[in-house]
Amino acid sequence: MNKLLFSMVTIMTVSAALSACTTTEQVSAEHADEELDYPVSPRSDQVTDYHGNSVQEPYRWLEDVNSQTTQQWVAAQNRVTLPYLADLEQRDALKTRLTQVWNYERSSTPFRHGRFYFHFQNNGLQDQSVLYVREGLNGAPRPLLDPNQLSDDGTVSLTRVMVSPNARYLAYAISDGGSDWVEFRVRDIQSGEDLADRLTGIKFSNVSWLPDGSGFYYSRYPETPAGDADDSRSVAIYFHRIGSAQRNDRRIYDLSQYPSWNPYPEVTRDGRFLVATVTDGFSSNAVHILDLTNRDARWRRIIDYWDGLYEFIDSDANLLFFSTTAGAENGRVIAVDVNRPQPQHWQELIAERDATLREVRYVGGKFFAHYLDDAHSQIEVFNAYGRHEDSVELPGIGSVDSLTGQASHLETFFTYSSFTEPGVTLRYDIEQQQVEEIDRAQSPADLSNYRTRQVWYESDDGTAVSMFIVHRHDIELDSANPTLLYGYGGFNVALTPSYNPSYTVWLEHGGVLAIPNLRGGGEYGANWHQAGTKLNKQNVFDDFISAARYLIDEGYTSPQQLAIQGASNGGLLVGAVMTQQPSLFAAALPDVGVLDMLRYHTSSANAKAWGSDYGLATDAEEFAALHAYSPVHNVEPGVCYPATLITTGDHDDRVAPWHSYKFAAALQNAQSCDNPVLLRVETRAGHGAGTPTWMRIDQVSDQWAFLLDKLQSESQSSNLNAD
Incomplete structure (x- = not known):
């Protein structure tokens, strides 16, 4: 039960304080080591009872994102943050180079x-x-x-x-x-x-x-x-x-x-059936169908076991094809007869393999199966009865995106990319079993100087975790390299080698990029995903912290040169590890993060569905796990936290921006050292999808300038245009 002790007097105090808060003239990067004059973030006396546990919620008022008080507070935060970032020494040069590197013609996979x-x-x-x-x-x-x-x-x-x-x-x-x-x-x-x-x-x-x-x-x-x-x-x-x-x-x-x-x-392509995929979270679903050729037909629940994920592929008369993790943690392909839909009548067309099945297309009477083998793509071709016919040769260790094609076609298209390959569009001729290149993106940067390694390290509980590391070919393992550790670890999402122009500029500046395949992700099957969910969520954070220690122990970097970044669920990752191990990192970039784990589910039905990964505070056992790592609730006064740039968009209706607002207020109030805690709120922006190019370049310019200003490295003096 909520004890609502936040009075109108407090709200009036907030408004008055914000109206008198710092102006842009009071903030200068020339004095970045001095204490910043943050906007006032008053703490209310609000307390919520969770299963007999009283939890203070001093910044609940920031959840009212449309109130004048909150909007004044956000504007005041931007009046501190934006001039600070604009005055950073390398910001303009970074923006110029990012604009150059982003300026290359590129096309998507044809369909x-x-x-x-x-x-x-x-x-x-x-x-x-x-x-x-x-x-x-x-x-x-x-x-x-x-x-x-x-x-x-x-x-x-x-x-x-x-x-x-x-x-x-x-x-x-x-x-x-x-x-x-x-x-x-x-x-x-x-x-x-x-x-x-x-x-x-x-x-x-x-x-x-x-x-x-x-x-x-x-x-x-x-x-x-x-x-x-x-x-x-x-x-x-x-x-x-x-x-x-x-x-x-x-x-x-x-x-x-x-x-x-x-x-x-x-x-279905013949127009006979309407297939409804019924979702409830991200770990399992059901499938119901309606016969569109029969006016008197009623909906039938042909798959209603909630024992895995079932993704509809295509149909052939009474047969419906699905890829599924039911009975196969790495995925398999089954055929379900709508007249005999019980599991004992299912026909297994493609059995489970050691590699993880991520996508299947039915094109030209063939199944094109996209697998992840140690977190990079491979494509295998099977006939309509599931017999293996071909392995599609890819240009290297990278990622396949957007297999396209239909059952009546004799060609399929897909795009391949890697950390150092911007994108190659390929066409597979089904009759000839041949691959031809039809388009290749050309980056303005010289990408030949960089190497990608895949390493394995041990997490706290002994689990082996893989990680991609990208760097100049002539790197010296002297612990002096500015290093960006990026992670996600959730919702069955797989982080695989793919191209991002912003990382090219980071690499050009002598930086190291490290991306681990954390538990909770989809790189290694359903069990790998489940091992990073609910009561096991701490495994994700342990995997990330262990990745940081590996990079330090192997001489890639040091805590003074190590930055962490993540977005959305990855923003939660950054918030959790920086509050658990604040001395391990020099800087942190939590972007559009889920940061209040006790109340995330209150913003929308979509957010409540995340309970399949996170659990819900309404459950006593899950509350205990959530409260133990919730970033907003684990910020402690008197701790020196890394230099932190929190980013969000005021139009974000997937992860409500109040997560970032609360975290910024808590960190600014608790910070015990001179490391800045900045909140950058983009207006006219949401969760990230559809963000215009100019806005993306602006945000990355701010982030990279912030990191390079905070990481203590001799490499800072390297030429941005070296390549």
Whole structure:
């Protein structure tokens, strides 16, 4: 039960204090070693009882992100942070070099519908990539949708595109300011003109077209009495007919009697079945189907065991193909007969392997299986009966992105990248079993000077953990290298070798990049994921701390040159390890982090679904585990914490920005040394997806300048343009 002791008098005190807080003229990087004059962050007397444990929540008032008091506080934080960062000695040079390195032409993996091929392309510094279409693989591409024309500052982004099977229409989703909320629109592909269709109340749903393109299924949230979308409740599946107003859309499947279940639709390619993937967290799901050819048909729960993940691949008459972790921690492929859906009748097409199965596409009557073998990609080809036919040769140790193609095609496309390879687009000819390169991105930087190593180290409990380390080929292991340790460790997400221009500039500056494959991630199967969840979440932090100690023991770096970075769940990772081992790191970059683990689930139904990884404070045992590492609740006065730059976006409706606000307030109040604790709040930005190029460059310029200013290294004097 909450004991609400935070009075209006306190709120008035906050407002008065903020109105008198420091101005930009009071902050200068020339005096970075002096104590910063942070905005006042008053502490309330609010206390919450959790299972008989009284927990102080002095910064609960910051959860009201739209209040004038909180907005004044955020503005005051930016008035301290932004001038500080702008005055850092290397910031302008870093921004110049980042702009140069980001400026290269790049294209996405092509995807085909009928005789038309689609791809995204960016000329280098465009804020958003443009969607192109061409008739035939060698046809002349024409722009179909340019999201850069949707806003003056590039902050309206294109988040999803779905082409109708007959390639007549394009359904696309746009996001304003990085919000997870999207609006779906429909465009005529031939004319390039939009229809009148507008669909709202949607966050994470794709649309799934009927074969004739007359309409599609999608999932949306219910409405509040005021008519607003209510994401505190679960979604339902609706059908939208092209040319009709959304208010006329039929509700097809509603599971609101199960408040945490969310159904998302997919129509089989023959149009016979509507397949609903029912989610409840990130470790398992169910599958329900509806026979669209029978008006009297009722929904059937063909897979309702919640014993693993089931991802629909494709269909063939009565057979539905799934990849699943049920009975196979590394994944396998099964065929389920809709007339006999019980597990004893399942046919295993592709058995579990030592490598981790991440994605399967059914193209040209073949299964293309994307595996991770020690956290890097490999592609294997199987026929329709599961017999292995080919191993696709990749350019090196890297990552495959976006396998595309359909059952009727005789070609599939995918893109390969690595830490030092910006992207190679490849086409696999199914009849010839041959791979050909059709596009290659060319970085303005010389990437030949860098090497990638994969090492193994031991975590606290003896578990072996892999880590990628990228650095100049002539590195000296003298403990003097500025090193960035980046991690995630959650939600079955796999961190694999892929290209990021921001890391190129870090490497050019003599930096080392280290990325460990922590428990909680998806690199090594379902058990690896589960080993970093709920009561086992501390394993993730131990793995990360052990990675830091390995880098120090092996001479790559020292605590004075070691920085840590992570975003979202990775922001939690950074917040947890810097409060557990503050002396191990010189600087920290928690970005859009989940930092209050006792109340994260209160912001939305989507956030509550994270309980499959984190657990919930409403459970006594899970509360104890959460409270033990929750960054906001483990900041202690009198401790010297690393120099910290906390970043978030005020439009972030996935991880609420109040997580970062609370953490910044707690750290600023507790910090016992001169290391700065800065909060950078980007306006017109969300959780990261769709962020325009100029904004990304600005943020990385601030982050790298902050790190290089705080890491004590002789390498700081190296030339940014050395390559």
